[in-house]
Amino acid sequence: MKRKLALFLLFSAGLTCALCCDFLRLLDPYVAQILMYIGINIIMTASLNLVNGYMGEFSVGHAAFMAVGAYTASFFSISVFTHGPAPVVFFPLSLFAGGGAAALVGLLIAIPAFKARDDYLAIITLALIMITKSVFENIPWFGGPAGYSGIQKYTSLSWVFVCAAATVVVVRNLVNSNFGRGIIAVRDDEVVANLVSVDTKRVKVLAFVISAFFAGIGGGLFAHLIQFINPRTFSIIKSTDFLLMLYLGGSGTLVGPILGAGIWTILLELLRFLGIWRFAVAPVALIMLMIYRPRGIMGGKVLN
Amino acid sequence: MVIQQALNSLQLGSIYALIALGYTMVYGVLRLINFAHGDVFMVGSYAALFLAVSLHCPLLVILPLTFIAIGLLGVVIERLAYRPLRNAPRVSAVITALAVGLFLETIMLATIGPEPKKFPALVTTTLYTFGSFTTTNLQIMIIMVSIILMIAVDLFVAKTRTGMAMRALSWDKTYAPLLGINVDRIVSVTFGMGAGLASIAGIFVGLAYPVIDPYMGIMVGWKAFVSAVIGGIGSIKGAVIGGFLLGAVEILSAAFLPSTYRDMIVFGLLLFILLFKPQGFFGLPVQKKV
Amino acid sequence: MTNNTSHNPLFQITGLSHSFGGLKAVSHFGLTLKPGEIWGLIGPNGAGKTTVFNLITGVYKADEGTVTLGGVDLTGLPSHAIAASGVSRTFQNIRLFKSMTVLDNVRTAGYCRLDYSLASALVRTAAFREKEERLRQSAIEVLTVLGLAHRIHEPASSMPYGLQRTIELARALVNKPKVLLLDEPGAGMNPSEIEKLAATILWVRDNLGVAVVLIEHRMQLVMKLCEQVKVLNFGETIFQGKPGDLAKDETVVKAYFGEDHDAFVN
Numbered sequence: 065m066k067r068k069l070a071l072f073l074l075f076s077a078g079l080t081c082a083l084c085c086d087f088l089r090l091l092d093p094y095v096a097q098i099l100m101y102i103g104i105n106i107i108m109t110a111s112l113n114l115v116n117g118y119m120g121e122f123s124v125g126h127a128a129f130m131a132v133g134a135y136t137a138s139f140f141s142i143s144v145f146t147h148g149p150a151p152v153v154f155f156p157l158s159l160f161a162g163g164g165a166a167a168l169v170g171l172l173i174a175i176p177a178f179k180a181r182d183d184y185l186a187i188i189t190l191a192l193i194m195i196t197k198s199v200f201e202n203i204p205w206f207g208g209p210a211g212y213s214g215i216q217k218y219t220s221l222s223w224v225f226v227c228a229a230a231t232v233v234v235v236r237n238l239v240n241s242n243f244g245r246g247i248i249a250v251r252d253d254e255v256v257a258n259l260v261s262v263d264t265k266r267v268k269v270l271a272f273v274i275s276a277f278f279a280g281i282g283g284g285l286f287a288h289l290i291q292f293i294n295p296r297t298f299s300i301i302k303s304t305d306f307l308l309m310l311y312l313g314g315s316g317t318l319v320g321p322i323l324g325a326g327i328w329t330i331l332l333e334l335l336r337f338l339g340i341w342r343f344a345v346a347p348v349a350l351i352m353l354m355i356y357r358p359r360g361i362m363g364g365k366v367l368n
Numbered sequence: 369m370v371i372q373q374a375l376n377s378l379q380l381g382s383i384y385a386l387i388a389l390g391y392t393m394v395y396g397v398l399r400l401i402n403f404a405h406g407d408v409f410m411v412g413s414y415a416a417l418f419l420a421v422s423l424h425c426p427l428l429v430i431l432p433l434t435f436i437a438i439g440l441l442g443v444v445i446e447r448l449a450y451r452p453l454r455n456a457p458r459v460s461a462v463i464t465a466l467a468v469g470l471f472l473e474t475i476m477l478a479t480i481g482p483e484p485k486k487f488p489a490l491v492t493t494t495l496y497t498f499g500s501f502t503t504t505n506l507q508i509m510i511i512m513v514s515i516i517l518m519i520a521v522d523l524f525v526a527k528t529r530t531g532m533a534m535r536a537l538s539w540d541k542t543y544a545p546l547l548g549i550n551v552d553r554i555v556s557v558t559f560g561m562g563a564g565l566a567s568i569a570g571i572f573v574g575l576a577y578p579v580i581d582p583y584m585g586i587m588v589g590w591k592a593f594v595s596a597v598i599g600g601i602g603s604i605k606g607a608v609i610g611g612f613l614l615g616a617v618e619i620l621s622a623a624f625l626p627s628t629y630r631d632m633i634v635f636g637l638l639l640f641i642l643l644f645k646p647q648g649f650f651g652l653p654v655q656k657k658v
Numbered sequence: 659m660t661n662n663t664s665h666n667p668l669f670q671i672t673g674l675s676h677s678f679g680g681l682k683a684v685s686h687f688g689l690t691l692k693p694g695e696i697w698g699l700i701g702p703n704g705a706g707k708t709t710v711f712n713l714i715t716g717v718y719k720a721d722e723g724t725v726t727l728g729g730v731d732l733t734g735l736p737s738h739a740i741a742a743s744g745v746s747r748t749f750q751n752i753r754l755f756k757s758m759t760v761l762d763n764v765r766t767a768g769y770c771r772l773d774y775s776l777a778s779a780l781v782r783t784a785a786f787r788e789k790e791e792r793l794r795q796s797a798i799e800v801l802t803v804l805g806l807a808h809r810i811h812e813p814a815s816s817m818p819y820g821l822q823r824t825i826e827l828a829r830a831l832v833n834k835p836k837v838l839l840l841d842e843p844g845a846g847m848n849p850s851e852i853e854k855l856a857a858t859i860l861w862v863r864d865n866l867g868v869a870v871v872l873i874e875h876r877m878q879l880v881m882k883l884c885e886q887v888k889v890l891n892f893g894e895t896i897f898q899g900k901p902g903d904l905a906k907d908e909t910v911v912k913a914y915f916g917e918d919h920d921a922f923v924n
Contacts, residue, residue: 182458183401183597183601186401187597187642194590194634198630300586344475347466347468351468354463354467
């Protein structure tokens with residue numbers, strides 16, 4: 065009970081800070097933006113953790129869910145809620161729509177995931193990214209290859225904070241439940257999981273759908289922050305970023321994604337003075353980490 | 369018309385096959401998907417460009433020089449980034465591979481710049497027209513040299529001692545060393561060969577589609593990876609067939625559909641094939657063991 | 659509730675057959691189990707014993723044959739449904755969930771018992787808490803009976819071999835199964851551990867009323883526990899009867915020792 069109270073107080077304090085920063089403009093806009101990027105990356109990494117960390121799969125398709133969420137949320141903000149209620153009301157609805165659409169795609173991916181594992185799932189999720197990019201290139205209402213513009217900046221520190229907190233809490237509660245044990249059992253030994261009564265198909269669907277949902281929310285927040293998206297934004301490289309953050313922080317742990325997202329985002333910002341060379345330094349640092357501490361910072365679970 | 373498309377497919381397919389061979393051989397020997405392989409192909413292209421433009425080498429010199437240079441690059445990458453992780457969890461190796469790829473892309477971007485560069489025409493093109501189709505000496509050369517290389521690789525793996533060791537390693541990693549196989553050396557040879565082949569593909573891409581850029585490794589690399597998987601990753605025959613199949617699909621869908629649909633078709637087809645043949649055409653089926 | 663007395667067969671397998679490619683692994687296997695019976699399934703290596711278990715539990719879909727439990731047809735059901743119906747098993751090579759604690763290994767098997775919705779899990783309703791607590795108590799109970807109460811929070815992978823086998827048994831029992839399939843539970847144990855194992859299995863049978871089928875190579879265990887045995891060779895059942903009669907049967911002896919044979923060693 066005490067722990068719950070402490071966490072609730074922490075959440076309230078955080079939300080209050082975020083609201084103050086937003087409305088009183090306490091922070092430098094650049095710093096605020098970095099914080100929002102960190103928050104979005106936390107959402108993406110924590111949701112990816114469910115499938116790649118706790119369930120031990122190798123999905124590289126997270127950027128596709130982000131894309132679906134980004135485009136759907138933007139569509140709702142721009143075209144559905146044109147004469148609608150105030151942004152503070154419809155923005156979460158748009159985000160939710162984005163999450164929902166991404167969740168549907170997650171459901172689609174869960175089905176081949178029943179049979180395919182490891183390398184084959186990597187390929188299937190890779191195909192998903194390519195197909196998603198292709199689909200958005202061919203839909204004229206979303207701007208086609210030129211991209212979707214005119215997205216208003218509704219993303220604020222408060223929204224990012226709330227969504228990030230929700231993602232972390234949901235993942236935590238899921239993992240510490242029947243379903244969570246089922247997910248981890250699938251990772252450790254799928255055949256035996258079935259033999260001890262775990263409905264692995266249901267569990268896989270759950271993991272993919274929830275993971276995709278939050279990735280979609282992250283995408284919606286992202287779109288309404290940078291205000292312009294095109295199909296190439298959500299490429300395999302973006303998926304790679306999230307993979308890096310996840311394994312850096314330690315997959316299969318609760319705190320790992322938060323640390324990984326935070327550290328990687330800040331590191332890339334700190335190295336900004338190097339210009340393009342930061343994308344040479346960062347991978348080398350990562351390789352060193354893999355060689356000397358492969359379990360990531362929090363000592364996550366790694367599969368053999 | 370059909371023959372025209374067939375020739376175009378063979379050309380593109382050869383390129384995919386050459387790259388796919390590298391993926392499949394490394395996977396066979398190490399069970400590692402070398403995500404940096406596509407970027408090695410890209411570096412090979414640029415290396416050849418350098419030799420052609422700055423050192424004015426003729427094609428006959430560029431081919432072997434690039435093969436050796438990029439082959440060595442492959443060996444160095446393996447030695448520095450992958451060998452320390454030989455016994456580490458697979459995920460570490462995968463992340464490292466992704467990081468190596470990113471590193472290579474960045475080096476190229478930083479030193480040469482993101483603008484696409486034109487690859488010089490090292491072969492004076494002669495057109496041959498046979499009624500309904502046209503081909504060039506370049507196209508014929510690409511196809512022939514690729515096929516020769518694929519046969520050479522197949523013979524190497526099937527008939528030489530090193531090739532035999534590669535096969536032994538792909539079947540059983542634990543016991544092969546006990547039979548006197550120098551695992552490090554075999555792995556190095558495998559990486560070297562794979563990288564070398566990819567660099568030849570890089571030269572051909574430069575000659576046939578004469579614009580290259582630092583990001584092409586990603587797209588082409590992943591497509592070649594798809595070819596390897598369709599064919600059955602780990603199988604040399606599979607990589608070749610997968611490469612040609614993918615080339616055909618791409619050329620044919622470009623011929624009949626708007627270009628923006630091309631990727632959708634290619635990857636949709638991949639998923640379709642995997643649905644029915646999850647281990648690819650020539651891969652080994654995975655057995656559940658209880 | 660139908661009157662399922664101990665005279666009615668609880669678990670019935672008929673005509674179970676399966677081939678892998680051209681190789682017939684199991685041929686017309688049949689078994690009728692009443693509650694509380696302990697059967698042995700023995701035979702040389704590769705005879706198809708574990709395959710029979712795999713067919714029963716749905717790892718492979720049998721080419722022919724039926725499996726029913728208490729009148730309910732289990733044939734062709736997915737493994738998790740078969741497990742939820744009351745058929746539990748252990749494995750030849752111990753297969754615990756390596757990244758989990760001892761307690762969680764056992765609790766995972768309780769998956770089918772927990773029927774709360776996803777929403778209740780995410781929001782942590784009272785119903786969720788209550789059901790989780792009940793499962794937790796069940797799991798601790800089983801582990802306590804098997805002597806592992808003080809080690810429930812340790813990682814399962816760090817436990818010594820013998821205790822790992824016990825954890826697997828606990829995992830198989832937490833759902834109060836009706837049928838227990840044990841695949842070489844005595845492998846790797848010394849004689850005193852085998853004595854303890856036999857006592858445990860008898861205790862489980864006496865107190866939970868499970869029917870047990872035991873694959874074993876250790877005759878000590880078979881003789882001690884099994885009322886009846888079946889012998890498999892190349893997938894065919896070549897003997898069915900009391901364990902004491904095994905040594906006298908020509909076919910059995912030939913199967914184990916070939917044409918030239920020594921006395922059947924215990």
